[in-house]
Each structure stands twice: as structure tokens, then as C-alpha cells.
Amino acid sequence: MSSNVNLNKQQPANSPSYKKTWKQSTKDHISGYLYISPFFIIFGVFGVFPIIFTAWISFHKWNILGTKEFVGLRNYQLLFTDDPLFWKALGNTFSIWFISTLPQLFLALILAFILNSAFVKGKQFFRLAVFLPNITSVVAVAIIFGAIFGQQYGILNYLLSFFGIEPINWQGTYWGTHLAISSMVMWRWTGYNAIIYLAALQSIPKDLYEAARIDGASKAQQLFHITIPMIRPMIIFTVILSTIGGMQIFAEPLMFSGPGGGAMDQGLTMTLYLYEEAFTRNSFGYASAIAWVLFLIIVLFSLVNLFVTRRIKSAE
Amino acid sequence: MKEVGVKWYSPGKIITYLLLIIITFLSIFPFYWMFVIGSHHTSAVNKFPPAMLPGANFFENAGKVFDNIQFFQAIINSVIASTAITAAVLFFCSLSGFAFAKLNFKWKNGLFVFIIATMMVPSQLGLIPSYMIISKLGWINSLNAIIVPAMVNAFGVFWMRQYIMATIPNELMDAGRIDGCSNFRLYWSVVLPSVRPAMATLGLITFMNVWNDFLWPLVVLKDRSVHTIQIALRTLNGAYYQDFAMILAGTFMATVPILIVFLMFSKQFISGLTEGSVKN
Numbered sequence: 001m002s003s004n005v006n007l008n009k010q011q012p013a014n015s016p017s018y019k020k021t022w023k024q025s026t027k028d029h030i031s032g033y034l035y036i037s038p039f040f041i042i043f044g045v046f047g048v049f050p051i052i053f054t055a056w057i058s059f060h061k062w063n064i065l066g067t068k069e070f071v072g073l074r075n076y077q078l079l080f081t082d083d084p085l086f087w088k089a090l091g092n093t094f095s096i097w098f099i100s101t102l103p104q105l106f107l108a109l110i111l112a113f114i115l116n117s118a119f120v121k122g123k124q125f126f127r128l129a130v131f132l133p134n135i136t137s138v139v140a141v142a143i144i145f146g147a148i149f150g151q152q153y154g155i156l157n158y159l160l161s162f163f164g165i166e167p168i169n170w171q172g173t174y175w176g177t178h179l180a181i182s183s184m185v186m187w188r189w190t191g192y193n194a195i196i197y198l199a200a201l202q203s204i205p206k207d208l209y210e211a212a213r214i215d216g217a218s219k220a221q222q223l224f225h226i227t228i229p230m231i232r233p234m235i236i237f238t239v240i241l242s243t244i245g246g247m248q249i250f251a252e253p254l255m256f257s258g259p260g261g262g263a264m265d266q267g268l269t270m271t272l273y274l275y276e277e278a279f280t281r282n283s284f285g286y287a288s289a290i291a292w293v294l295f296l297i298i299v300l301f302s303l304v305n306l307f308v309t310r311r312i313k314s315a316e
Numbered sequence: 317m318k319e320v321g322v323k324w325y326s327p328g329k330i331i332t333y334l335l336l337i338i339i340t341f342l343s344i345f346p347f348y349w350m351f352v353i354g355s356h357h358t359s360a361v362n363k364f365p366p367a368m369l370p371g372a373n374f375f376e377n378a379g380k381v382f383d384n385i386q387f388f389q390a391i392i393n394s395v396i397a398s399t400a401i402t403a404a405v406l407f408f409c410s411l412s413g414f415a416f417a418k419l420n421f422k423w424k425n426g427l428f429v430f431i432i433a434t435m436m437v438p439s440q441l442g443l444i445p446s447y448m449i450i451s452k453l454g455w456i457n458s459l460n461a462i463i464v465p466a467m468v469n470a471f472g473v474f475w476m477r478q479y480i481m482a483t484i485p486n487e488l489m490d491a492g493r494i495d496g497c498s499n500f501r502l503y504w505s506v507v508l509p510s511v512r513p514a515m516a517t518l519g520l521i522t523f524m525n526v527w528n529d530f531l532w533p534l535v536v537l538k539d540r541s542v543h544t545i546q547i548a549l550r551t552l553n554g555a556y557y558q559d560f561a562m563i564l565a566g567t568f569m570a571t572v573p574i575l576i577v578f579l580m581f582s583k584q585f586i587s588g589l590t591e592g593s594v595k596n
Contacts, residue, residue, distance in 0.1 A: 024493070025420065031499040032421030038408040038468045043434060045449065046465040050442025057444060111339060114332050128582050129340040132347070135578045137528035139546045140567045143553055144346045147353060147560055155349065155366050191343060195586060248438050251530045255553060271440055271531075279535060284444050295441045302436065 058288035068285070075289035086290070088265050089273040090297075092178070092253075096269065097246030100182035104190050105238060111190065112197035127198070130191030141184050142255030146171075149180040149256075171257065177266040181252045189245075193238050200234035201227070236309045243305050247298045250275065270294050347571070354565030377565035381552065386540055387566065390548035391573065397459050397544060398526040404467035405522045406515055412468070413476025414503045418489055428477070435470045443535065450536055461536040462544075466526065472518055479514035480507060517588030520581050527574050545570045 058075055062068040079086050111130060115123055133141075148155050149170040157167040170176035204227065212222050250271040257267025259276065268276075274294060278287035356371035381387055415421075416428050446465065455461040484507060492502045508515075533544045543551070552566050578585070 027499060028419040029421045032415045032419040032424065035411045035415035035419070035499075035503075036427065036473075039412055039431060039470070039473055042465060042468050043470075046446055047434060047437065047442060050445035050449070051437065053445035053448075054442055107339075110335075114336060117332065119329060120332065120336070124583070126336055126340060127586055129343050131582075131586060132575075132578075133343050135524050135528075135574055136347075136571060137546050137549075137574070138530055139528075139549045139553075140350075140571050141346075143549065143563055143567050144350050146553075147564060148346070148349070153363065153366060158365050187342070187346070190339075244436070244438065248440060250440075255550065274440060274443070275531070275535075278444055288444055291441050291443065295438060298438055299436065 054288045054291050057285055058292055060285040062285040063282040064284060071285070075286050076293070078286070079289055079293060085265060085268065085273065089268045089270050092261070092266065093247060093249065093269045095178050096181050096185070096249060097243070099178055100185035101242045101246055104186045105193060105235075105242065108190050108193035108238070109197055111194035112201055115194065115198050116201045127195065131195055132191070133188050134192040136188065138188070138251040139255060141188055142252050145180060145184045145187070146256055172263070174264065174266045177257055177262060181249070181256055181267065184252045185246070185249065189242065196234055196238060197231060200231040204230045232309070236306060239305050239309050240302050243302050244298055247294065247301065350564050350568045350571070353561055354568045356561050358559050358561040373561065374565060377562045378569060380559070380562045381566040381569065384562070385548045385552050385566070386543070387548065387569065389541060390543050390545040391570070393459060393542060394527055394545040397462050398523045400463045401466045401526045402519050402522045404463070405469060405472050406519055408468035409472030409518065410476045410508065410511060410515060411503060412473045413480050414507050416473070416477040417480035418484070418486070418507070419499065431470045431473055439532070447535055456536055457539040457542050459542060462526070462529070462533055472522070475518055476511065476514060479511055484510055513584070513588055516581065516584050520578070520585045523577065524574060
């Protein structure tokens, strides 16, 4: 009996405060699940279900008019062994990604350092100016750059003529197309990445540098031992983001090279190929297989990038 | 920060400013050139060297744009879709963010990690079945097709959760509860007024993303009357490939609205973006 009383004192089951916490926890559960449910409903319908269904379709031969025919892994087999277009699209995607991402992130980093240096005046203006391209739509960018990279009347060939360089057929050649599309990507995203890096730079505590200076560290040592390791998470973030973005590149090649990716398929990217198969040729089964392979490549490639960028730290 | 011995015209500073000016020029030039070409007669465009100063034919070109695409209808469609999605995203994402930041429920952390992980999934993966769902719902050629799937997104939930966690003290929640506030009341009267800066940034990001979206609207909005401005621009570019002056006049007119929105909120936006990433 006495132990019971003691227990009651520790956990006063009937006291108002216990009742209140119990009620609060129930309330939190009900409202918690209710408030997060919109995401799960929408993602369930337009995210999870389509992904699974895509996998199922990819095992079929199906154009939207006829009936589905189960073919097992045939689509995938065809994709890997007997489809030069797929390999071309894969190569184009990687080439464009590489040409655009590397200089872009490097330039963004330099730009962030500059915008973070104490003596630069008018930072607000410069930040705004370099960010401006990012708000422009891909379609607009592709149209403008299509004009800039025009063979006959393009402004770029005009500039090159000053250096005695013959007009380049940007649209009709493999490298020309890749460079033009990459420059669109670079133009749109360099400023964005610079702002992200700038934010990371500004979050580094100043006393870290002071301590380093007192210890006699040079500017270069400060850069490699403080700055780079401190903004590493942001570098990883931007690399992953530009990888995902680069693998999905679609509107730029569609607008610049036309629906099929040009006469030599020089602008055919993975997503453009997927779109063409699905909505031009109506081979939904094959397109679904492309979609899944694209997804796996993105995951794999993101992981490789994560691994590589993580090693930046071990340079210490 | 004044360093002794560094003159204002030191080579380092000159190179720095030169680099900044070049990059700024490269960033802004295409906007300017779009207007230059858009304001010339097409025949003037096809000459060497290209025009560098604005011409006098902008309104003529604009008129041709209106003849070829339903420009204003497309702008209105874009405004409707962007506004509806932005409003929905702000409401649902802040509500979810509040739940993840301030309410205790089972599997909370696991569910949150799941939401973050979904950001990795490319939207094209489910393109075909999504198209089939939309067509079953009868939403092909309806703005619903782009509004409903975009009403809430993982980034927004993540963004609002981070901000609410960082800025709203738990004591404030407790104080509200003692006063008898329900959870929704806490969200509506305590949290919402305090997260306006984060809402403004998220709202602007969402608005611009929807405005500039291309692939999904291209798939589901086939009829001209429901085209968003990006799809309309694409038609313009595809059908009248030769008339660069008209195409760029159209591109210019389509860029101006989003440019105005951005410049109006730019200060808020860039500082929000900078602050937000600091908190990660």
C-alpha cells in the first residue's frame, strides 16, 4: 500500500499534468501525421506509384495503341547490346556534363572568393548581376544562345573573325554543339553556385583565421587547411546537384539541336532520347527501360561523386 | 579591414575588379542583346557584323508575336499556375515543416529522412505513368495537370523545417500551449508570422521554378489555349525558325515579368538564400 502511494507520487496518473501530457502527445501524433500527409499523398500518387509502374512497363513491349506484351528483360538487353543511339546519348550527356560542370564550379568558387573579399565595393550589385541568369527560363536561354552561336550571323563567329578564325558550324558539329549547350548551362548556373559558396564562406568563424595567423600560417595554408575543408559540404552539395541536373539535361539540346538531337545525334541526351521514345515513337516500354537506367546512372554517378569529393578533405 | 602597404590600385585589386566586370558583363549581355535583336527588322538581323544597338522595330515584332502565339493567354496561364502552386507550396510545406520541427510523433525522423531522400529521384523517372494518371483524371490540357502534382515538395518541407527549428524557441510553443492553443492555432498564429523571411524565399524559388518549367508542361499541355509561356515560346521558335527578330522579341517580353518579380524581391531573396544555406 505504501509503495503504491510512492509510485503515485512519482507518476501521478490522475493529476492534471499527466493527463495534459498524455493528451498533448496524442494531439501531436494526430496533427503531426495530418500535417505531413499532403506530401505523402502527392508523392505517393505522382512519385512512388509512377516509379514502380515504370519498372513494370519496362518489362513490356507497348505502344499506347496496342496491347502490352510481356517481354521480360528484353528492353534492357536491347538497350545495352543493340542500341548505338543509347550509347551515343549516354556519351553526349556525360560530355556536356563534364564540359559545363568543371569550369562552372571552379569559376563559381573564384567568384565567391572575390565577392567575399573585404575590399570589393558594390557587392550587392555584383551578387544580383551574377545571379540574374538563373532566373531566366531554359527556353529563353536556349533561344538567345542559339542566336549567339549561329553559324552565319551569330555574334560569336563575328567576334572570332577578329582573331582570324573562320566561322564555326556550332550547330552542325559534335564539339560545337556540346560547347554551345555547355555554355548555356554554365551561364545559367555559375552565379547560383557562387552565391551558395559565398554563403558557406561567410559562415566560417573569423577567429579560425586569426588563430591561424597567430600560428604563422600563410594565406595558401589558410586556404587549404581552413577555407576548403570548411566549405567542403557545400562543394559536395553543388557537385551532386549539378550531377543530377546534368544527367537530366533536356530543354537546351531540344531547342538547340531539334527534336532528334541533330543530324549526327550530336545533341541527343539521355532525357531527350527518353522523351523521343515515349512521346514521339510511342514505345512506352522501351522508354521506361531508359528511364530506369537513367535513374540508376544518376544514383551511381552521385555516389561516385560523393566519394570523390569527400576525398578533398584528405588533402590536408 | 585595412592592410598596411596595400594600395587601392594594387595589381590584385585591378585584376579582381576586371574579372568582376567581365563576369557581370557576360551575365547581363544576353538580356540586352535579346532586346537589340528583338527591336530590329529581320533582314537587319541577317547581316554581318550583327547589330549592337537597339533598332526601331520592336512593336512591329511584338505584333507578329501576338499573331503567331496566344501570348497574353500564355502569360495568364503561367501566372495562374505559378500563383496557385506557390500558395499551395507555402501552406503545405510550412505546415509539414512545423510538424517536423515542433511536434513529437512516432517515426518522425525516419519520415523526414525519407522526404530528403526523395529529392534524389529524377522527375523523368515517373514521366510515363504520371502522364497516364493525368490522362485518366482527364487533366490533359488542363492547368490542374501541372498544379496538383507540384502542390508540395521535398525541398520546401526541408527548408521550412530547418528555418522553424532554428528560429522558433520551444518555450514559445509551451507558452502558447499553456494559453490553450491547439496545434493548428500555434502554427497559424505563432509560427507563420515568424517565418515570413523563409516563406518569401521559398515562395520566390517556387514561383520561378514553375514559371520556367518546361518538360512536364510540354507533355501534358498540348492545346494552345492552355500553353504556359515557355511552351508558347517553344512553338514560336519551332514554327518560325527564320524570323529571329520576332522570336527574340517574344523571348524578351516573356522574360520581363519574371525579371520584374525577381528585382522587386531580390534583396530578400539573395539574403534568404545565403542565410538558409548557412543554417544547414
